[in-house]
Amino acid sequence: MVNHVTNTRSEMPRNEPAGPFDVERPLPSASTGEWGSDVAADMLRALDIPFVALNPGASFRGLHDSLVNHLGNENPQMLLCLHEEHAVAIAHGWAKVTEKPMAAIVHSNVGLMHATMAVFNAWCDRAPLLLVGATGPVDAAKRRPWIDWIHTAQDQAALVRPYTKWDDQPASAQAAVESFLRAFQMTSTYPKGPTYICLDAGLQELRLDERPTIPDVKRFGPAMSGGPNVEVVNDVAQRLLKAKRPVILAGRVGRDETAWDKRVQLAEALGAIVVTDIKVPAAFPTTHRLHGAPAGTFLSPANAALLREADVILSLDWIDLAGTLKSAWQRDAVSATVIQVSGDQYVHNGWSMDYQGLPPADILILTEADATASLILDAVTRLNVAPAASWPARTYAVPLPEMPKQIKIGTHVDIPLLAAALAEAVHGNDVCLIRGPLSWAGHLWEIEHPLDYLGIDGGAGLGSGPGMAIGAALALRGSGRLPVAVFGDGDFMMGSTAIWTAVHYRIPVMIVVANNTSFFNDELHQERMARQRDRVVGNKWIGQRMADPDIDIAMVARAQGATGIGPARDLLELRRCLAEAVAAVQKGQVVVVDARVLPGYDANTTQSMQKTAG
Structure with a gap:
């Protein structure tokens, strides 16, 4: 039975905000003096950073205040996230569409530790990303008992230095100006990758006697790539x-x-x-x-x-x-x-x-x-020479999966059928397929434009899917493209609370969870080990299956204000669910569809994985 209970826009106030720029408008605030964190906020605006995704923390309370009461929470605007990994993943998703950096702010060493997997993803994906953190106070005399001590590190950037292009911890407001210029320049220069600036809490909260000079940022742009002779x-x-x-x-x-x-x-x-x-x-x-x-x-x-x-x-x-x-x-x-x-x-x-x-x-x-x-x-x-190429005439393409002519109740869904049903549901729309699950294969989706498909996460971990989908959807607003992401249940559950950010800031996105109720890739690894050691293959599911209790993925979405649809347990239900989902996202909703799929991979994918398994 498919549960169609949704949080629809008709249930929200009629004067609801139209988009992320209309959410969280602060009261006017008269500024008293200049503070160290004001300089950091001014630099983010000067560098044309549109959004900063963050999970709040005391270590950057000064910068937080500057973004709200000094800049008015616009250019850049905050995007509140429920986990630092989501904040970085959203900035990563933004970069995959725009090829430009967005900023993420993380709290002290503990927030940076939460964010490290997402930073590594951006590094492996060569994505531009301006990461801002905080520590301290560096001056021990200014630290509060207990909490400031455990949230201060001698070399905080060491946590991410192996997978960032550059890091700095400026010791003055004027030095912070150059730090932001250099970080932006380096993250935007090919090969791109994240950069990290750590701001001392004491510096942020320092009242300045005079305003530092902010130069024309256009003179500090990314380096041009040099071509071969x-x-x-x-x-x-x-x-x-x-x-x-x-x-x-x-x-x-x-x-x-x-x-x-x-x-x-x-x-x-x-x-x-x-x-x-x-x-x-x-x-x-x-x-x-x-x-x-x-x-x-x-x-x-x-x-x-x-x-x-x-x-x-x-x-x-x-x-x-x-x-x-x-x-x-x-x-x-x-x-x-x-x-x-x-x-x-x-x-x-x-x-x-x-x-x-x-x-x-x-x-x-x-x-x-x-x-x-x-x-x-x-x-x-x-x-002006005719090429000598003489490839034999043959077809390399594999036909797209098609819907069966007759669909019976109870027809189970595999990944090719899911792709066919999704293509049917979005037909007539310009779609950006933000990503597919590990079981996805190239012949399942036609690509004819550079924004038709955005690849995967770079670092091949789990938990990045929801955040990256939201960041990409944010960047696609106004493009006329329908943002659609497909990923597995493990990926969704690790990053599921990112959904709240999309709902709160009115970022329409359609997420289809290919739910096989298992960390199935690891079932294959356990099967391989059992066969290699002549042991019982039938035990491969132990420690892998997400069942008993069954996870209500649609309910997880609805709990955060999104439209949750499903579970769709057969092809007939899936077609109805996807049609409903497309209509909902076109109305501006955040939609999550729980699509129950059979464990397994496409034949071409399986052959490739077997050859590389070792």
Whole structure:
């Protein structure tokens, strides 16, 4: 039985705010003097930071006051979150759409410890993010008994230094000006990533004798990416034009439509097959005749076969190029010429292995993929030579899943059927699929625009889904796109209280929870261990299943003011639930659908996972 009890907009006051900018308007406040935290707030405004997501804390009570009573809670506006991990995840989701930093503020060492997983996600995803924290007072004489001592650290940034680009703890208001300028510049410069500023509580609450100078922030913008020299570009263009089996690996690229169009033009000018990756946002239209086999979290056997046929491979900031080539060639030497375009090594360090293996590269171009692809296209056009590519005529595409012609009561839903039902429900809308669950596969959703799909979280943990969905939905407001996210029940439950923020600030979003009542990926690992050790496979569910009691996910959503729909236990119920959900989000609601799905993965996904399992 489907529970359709909802918190609809008709139940709210008729004079409800229209959006996030209309929520939490402060009373006018006359300012008395200048305070250290006012400078930090002024810098956030000067840097054009629209929102700061936060969970409140005493360590930044000065900054909190400055944002409200000095700036009037606008430009930037606070977004209250129920957990620091949500605050950072929302800023991360915003960056995935806009490619610009939003700010998150975390309380002291304890708040930063809560936030670390989300910071690591943003780092692995190379997302710009301005993280502000607080400590202290650094001056021990000013600390309150007990609480200020346990919330003060000698080197607080050490908690996140291995997975941030830069950090600072300014000792004066004037120094804070430069800290914010540098943090913004560095987080916005390719390769992007989070930066962290720790503000001393004593500095925030210091009354200033004079206002520090704030320069023109336009003179401190991000560095431009340097391109390769003309000789290198021409060499690459000639090699690609002479290639009979050229392949482009389209990895970390931007949301810019012009750059998207140039990637398509480059592939067409070369006759190159393009392989994509669902770990990152949309990079190439999956409906294009030159798109390879459907993308997956891991390299599929079909795409591995394509790479083995290739004689020249152009890698555009591909994640884990070494692992991908190893998956294709196994123990053999890579026979293709490899051209690697990526400046990612500029942020590699010895703590995190997110840099992956060291790939062989005949030409290594340390710069941004989009800019270099544009230069290569220009060179190919100038050369005006017919490409030598001669890929055999064949179809790499896998048909999208279709709805059965006859649907019976009790028809169970797997992930392909969920994708088909979702496509049916959103038909006629421009949709941004913010993310899919681990069981998602590239052939389940067509991609024709850089905002059609936003990839995953970067760090491959759990709990980021709701926050990132909300941040992306916030960035998509006014775009005409329907924000839709699909993720698992484990991800939802770890991050479920992020939903309150979306409801409170009127950020419409549609979340579909692919609920298999299990941490199923780990069931597969337990099955693998049991088979390897000749033990009972039937015990794999123990310590994995989220049942007895069954979790009412729709109720979790309704408890926070969202529209909760479900559980939808068969295909007929799911179709009705998704249709209702689309109508609700179009009216401005936050909607969560509990879609019960069978445990399992798409065949292509399963084959890829088996090959990489070890």
